[in-house]
Amino acid sequence: MRRLGILLAALMLVAAGCADGTPEDEGPQTVRLVTHDSFYVSEGTLEQFEAETGHTVEHLEAGDAGTMVNQAVLTKDNPVADVMFGIDNTFLGRALDEDLFEEYVSPRLVDVPDSLKLDNRVTPIDFGDVCLNYDIAGLADRGVEPPSTLRDLTNPQYSGLLVVEHPGTSSPGLAFLLATIATFGEEGDYTWESFWSDLVVNDVLVTAGWEDAYYGSFSGGSGEGDRPIVVSYASSPPAEVIYADPPVTEAPTGVVTAGCFRQIEFAGILAGTPVPNAARQLVDFMLGLTFQEDIPLNMFVFPANENAALPDEFVRYTEIPDEPAVVAPEEIDANRSRWIEEWIEVVAS
Amino acid sequence: MDRGRSLLRSGAGRWLVAAPLVFFGLFFAYPLVRVVLRSLTLDGHLDLSAFVEIVTKGSLRRAAWFTVWQATVSTVATLLFALPGAYVLSRYSFFGRRLLRAAVTVPFVLPTVVVGAAYLALLGPGGPLGVDLRQTAWAILIAHVFFNYAVVVRIVGSFWELIDPRLEEAARALGANRAQAFLSVTLPLLLPSIAAAASIVFLFTFTSFGVVLILGGFSYATIEVAVWREATINLDLAASAALALVQMAGVATALWAYTRLQQRHARRLPLRSSRTVARRPATPGQYLVVGATIASMVLYLGAPIGTLVWRSLRTAAGPGLDHYASLVRGATSFVDPAEAIVNSLWFAAAAVVPAVAAGLASAVVIARRPGPLGARLDTFLMLPLGTSAVTIGFGFLVAFDWPLDLRTSVWLIPLAHSVVAAPFVIRTVTPVLRSVQPRLREAAAVLGASPRRVFREVELPIISRAALVGAGFAAAVSLGEFGATAFLIRPGRPTIPTAIFRLLGQPGAANLGQALALSTVLMLLTTVIIMAIDRYRVAGLGEF
Numbered sequence: 001m002r003r004l005g006i007l008l009a010a011l012m013l014v015a016a017g018c019a020d021g022t023p024e025d026e027g028p029q030t031v032r033l034v035t036h037d038s039f040y041v042s043e044g045t046l047e048q049f050e051a052e053t054g055h056t057v058e059h060l061e062a063g064d065a066g067t068m069v070n071q072a073v074l075t076k077d078n079p080v081a082d083v084m085f086g087i088d089n090t091f092l093g094r095a096l097d098e099d100l101f102e103e104y105v106s107p108r109l110v111d112v113p114d115s116l117k118l119d120n121r122v123t124p125i126d127f128g129d130v131c132l133n134y135d136i137a138g139l140a141d142r143g144v145e146p147p148s149t150l151r152d153l154t155n156p157q158y159s160g161l162l163v164v165e166h167p168g169t170s171s172p173g174l175a176f177l178l179a180t181i182a183t184f185g186e187e188g189d190y191t192w193e194s195f196w197s198d199l200v201v202n203d204v205l206v207t208a209g210w211e212d213a214y215y216g217s218f219s220g221g222s223g224e225g226d227r228p229i230v231v232s233y234a235s236s237p238p239a240e241v242i243y244a245d246p247p248v249t250e251a252p253t254g255v256v257t258a259g260c261f262r263q264i265e266f267a268g269i270l271a272g273t274p275v276p277n278a279a280r281q282l283v284d285f286m287l288g289l290t291f292q293e294d295i296p297l298n299m300f301v302f303p304a305n306e307n308a309a310l311p312d313e314f315v316r317y318t319e320i321p322d323e324p325a326v327v328a329p330e331e332i333d334a335n336r337s338r339w340i341e342e343w344i345e346v347v348a349s
Numbered sequence: 350m351d352r353g354r355s356l357l358r359s360g361a362g363r364w365l366v367a368a369p370l371v372f373f374g375l376f377f378a379y380p381l382v383r384v385v386l387r388s389l390t391l392d393g394h395l396d397l398s399a400f401v402e403i404v405t406k407g408s409l410r411r412a413a414w415f416t417v418w419q420a421t422v423s424t425v426a427t428l429l430f431a432l433p434g435a436y437v438l439s440r441y442s443f444f445g446r447r448l449l450r451a452a453v454t455v456p457f458v459l460p461t462v463v464v465g466a467a468y469l470a471l472l473g474p475g476g477p478l479g480v481d482l483r484q485t486a487w488a489i490l491i492a493h494v495f496f497n498y499a500v501v502v503r504i505v506g507s508f509w510e511l512i513d514p515r516l517e518e519a520a521r522a523l524g525a526n527r528a529q530a531f532l533s534v535t536l537p538l539l540l541p542s543i544a545a546a547a548s549i550v551f552l553f554t555f556t557s558f559g560v561v562l563i564l565g566g567f568s569y570a571t572i573e574v575a576v577w578r579e580a581t582i583n584l585d586l587a588a589s590a591a592l593a594l595v596q597m598a599g600v601a602t603a604l605w606a607y608t609r610l611q612q613r614h615a616r617r618l619p620l621r622s623s624r625t626v627a628r629r630p631a632t633p634g635q636y637l638v639v640g641a642t643i644a645s646m647v648l649y650l651g652a653p654i655g656t657l658v659w660r661s662l663r664t665a666a667g668p669g670l671d672h673y674a675s676l677v678r679g680a681t682s683f684v685d686p687a688e689a690i691v692n693s694l695w696f697a698a699a700a701v702v703p704a705v706a707a708g709l710a711s712a713v714v715i716a717r718r719p720g721p722l723g724a725r726l727d728t729f730l731m732l733p734l735g736t737s738a739v740t741i742g743f744g745f746l747v748a749f750d751w752p753l754d755l756r757t758s759v760w761l762i763p764l765a766h767s768v769v770a771a772p773f774v775i776r777t778v779t780p781v782l783r784s785v786q787p788r789l790r791e792a793a794a795v796l797g798a799s800p801r802r803v804f805r806e807v808e809l810p811i812i813s814r815a816a817l818v819g820a821g822f823a824a825a826v827s828l829g830e831f832g833a834t835a836f837l838i839r840p841g842r843p844t845i846p847t848a849i850f851r852l853l854g855q856p857g858a859a860n861l862g863q864a865l866a867l868s869t870v871l872m873l874l875t876t877v878i879i880m881a882i883d884r885y886r887v888a889g890l891g892e893f
Contacts, residue, residue, distance in 0.1 A: 032757075034838060037847070038854060040683035060757050061839045063742075066581035071746055071838060073586065074387055078750050080757050080838055094584045168578045169562060208562040211853045215861055216469045222858040224470070236856045243857020246665040298683055300855065337583045344408045348568060
């Protein structure tokens with residue numbers, strides 16, 4: 001009996017020691033990095049982080065950005081990773097609301113423009129603008145100028161020319177809906193719903209996903225359809241040049257810089273990580289020039305760090321819109337479901 | 350005392366009951382319950398308002414109605430189109446029969462995102478039909494028949510070729526005409542397998558996702574599409590879980606109806622080896638029937654596949670194998686297609702083992718347990734087919750963190766595949782097993798065979814034939830599985846479908862070309878696997 005008592009006391013001491021002492025956070029550790037399924041960096045990039053810090057990166061691939069957020073919400077009590085990369089501002093509100101992330105302000109944020117910083121709990125890593133793309137030759141053949149505003153699209157000369165993605169099934173579709181809401185507003189004589197009603201009159205084509213819109217219905221570049229205007233990314237023309245077959249010297253498609261919506265991708269340290277220091281180091285590394293300059297050609301988005309040099313194709317074949325449409329993450333999270341439902345009512349009925 | 354049935358009461362019999370319960374309980378029911386509970390209690394208390402939302406939200410109400418409507422019409426249409434094919438492929442032997450039977454299975458496992466693109470080209474304004482069927486219900490129905498043709502041909506066909514043709518011949522000799530003989534002899538014997546095939550087609554179309562998403566555009570959505578929408582864009586887990594439950598309820602109702610039908614119509618029939626059943630067409634009439642059926646099959650199934658292959662060969666310099674060469678070279682930086690092929694083969698091999706083991710044990714129990722228990726088990730074990738991929742993927746993620754944290758283990762991928770694939774094994778094995786004549790078992794028992802021996806010598810050879818068909822299906826399902834895989838958190842191991850999806854997600858002709866080439870590779874792999882199994886089936890187990 002006494003022996004049992006001693007054993008119990010010893011066990012309690014050990015248990016207390018474990019509960020007391022913070023986990024070891026020095027020396028080489030393993031950082032688990034969860035990303036959406038469009039994440040890719042060149043070979044050697046993450047290895048450089050490992051060489052610099054001695055840590056090991058374990059990369060985990062989740063679904064798309066929205067799925068990844070829900071996966072993190074479901075596993076909040078026992079996260080599968082330490083750092084999340086790729087959550088964007090259309091889904092950020094949900095993650096902040098659920099307190100998924102620990103606060104961290106990286107010293108390297110000084111190189112990032114303030115417009116990309118939305119919350120101290122997440123660090124902006126890159127951004128991509130969802131913009132109208134047009135088939136340069138296709139519009140020229142029809143003798144039609146590229147639209148210069150969203151409102152232009154309701155003009156009869158653009159009838160039957162536009163293909164967009166469903167905001168309820170596609171991330172660029174949702175971004176474009178947000179751009180129209182920011183542009184036309186919810187109140188007044190001409191709301192975003194009036195705009196979409198006019199698009200319906202103008203025979204807008206809606207597809208479920210970006211793939212069927214761009215490859216299936218768009219006529220420019222690698223698209224095989226018959227519509228010369230599509231909702232895509234500002235980085236799509238450079239991609240058309242880089243993945244052209246055979247190689248080309250001019251982009252076959254152009255970007256309309258009005259009515260764009262900026263998707264900012266963030267990295268966040270998941271609350272409760274046992275390796276907070278290594279996680280912070282990884283976030284810092286992602287803002288460093290090695291990682292930042294690797295981003296454009298692999299993920300076709302723009303680096304957040306202003307000092308990062310852009311590849312030639314990104315300078316020559318596209319433009320960065322000056323004033324993309326802005327909707328706050330909390331506002332998106334509070335209204336996303338309602339807006340999509342209202343959009344369905346306007347467009348589908 | 351029916352000694353032939355006593356295996357179930359022996360030790361081995363108890364294991365047979367336990368195996369499917371453990372497998373489906375641990376890898377299906379448990380994750381399902383965990384994720385649904387978690388999703389409905391995110392705020393700390395049970396929130397059932399999502400169910401109210403389903404009724405009040407116009408888009409969700411429309412989705413529910415459209416789901417039932419299109420599943421019913423698609424199932425009837427698939428049966429009408431595919432039964433002649435099942436007849437010809439099981440009753441006649443002709444040059445290229447095996448290849449054709451393997452080839453009809455190809456559409457079934459193709460990622461919908463790829464076939465959707467082929468159909469957009471075929472059914473668009475520039476297609477051979479000359480009419481624009483995009484974003485219509487017609488496009489969805491046409492594609493559903495295309496995808497599910499194989500289900501009917503293989504399930505009904507593998508049964509049809511076991512029916513002794515002398516039965517029909519006897520009816521004819523007794524004065525029945527051809528139609529009467531078919532309607533009064535063959536059709537009643539076939540009904541259980543037709544019902545089995547119809548129930549699977551109904552489940553697939555009821556839970557249809559990719560086809561509806563791509564071909565239906567924004568005008569049509571099924572409940573499955575709505576589940577996905579709530580989970581990935583609206584980020585409303587409660588609504589997504591509520592919808593998934595509604596979908597499962599719909600599926601369970603349909604399964605219950607099927608089970609009732611099955612019990613009423615199950616018949617024992619004299620089985621024959623396929624080698625003697627299939628014969629060459631003899632009369633001009635038979636040649637006409639066989640020829641016309643094959644021609645329509647090739648045309649209907651071949652057009653989208655042909656479009657796909659043709660597009661994969663199209664390069665700037667004319668037709669060529671450039672895109673295939675770049676698969677091996679890995680010309681695109683962000684995904685390695687060669688690695689994806691290797692991964693997919695491993696996953697398929699790993700998924701077949703538990704799928705066949707659990708499916709086979711389940712089928713034995715279902716077929717041997719008369720009455721409500723077997724029927725209930727039958728319904729329950731079909732439910733994975735009617736469960737949203739979102740639910741299966743998220744379920745694994747929520748459930749398997751204790752006692753071992755398996756959530757990011759690579760083994761979850763084949764395990765998820767096996768949960769989706771096992772019902773196929775059950776569906777192919779059960780009808781065959783049900784039809785085993787009890788007298789065969791009894792005769793063996795009377796001659797002194799132990800229950801185990803009766804099983805091994807009498808039933809196992811019969812089951813094996815059907816199990817191999819099931820295994821082929823399971824491997825093919827695993828190769829093409831995309832939904833549940835996409836909702837797991839994976840240690841960076843692309844499969845063929847996820848690689849195709851990845852390539853299609855980036856603009857540029859080189860990416861599109863590689864995606865199409867990889868899709869063609871997937872088709873070839875599937876054909877080869879199914880053909881290999883068919884060959885083994887005929888050569889090794891043709892006689893019993």
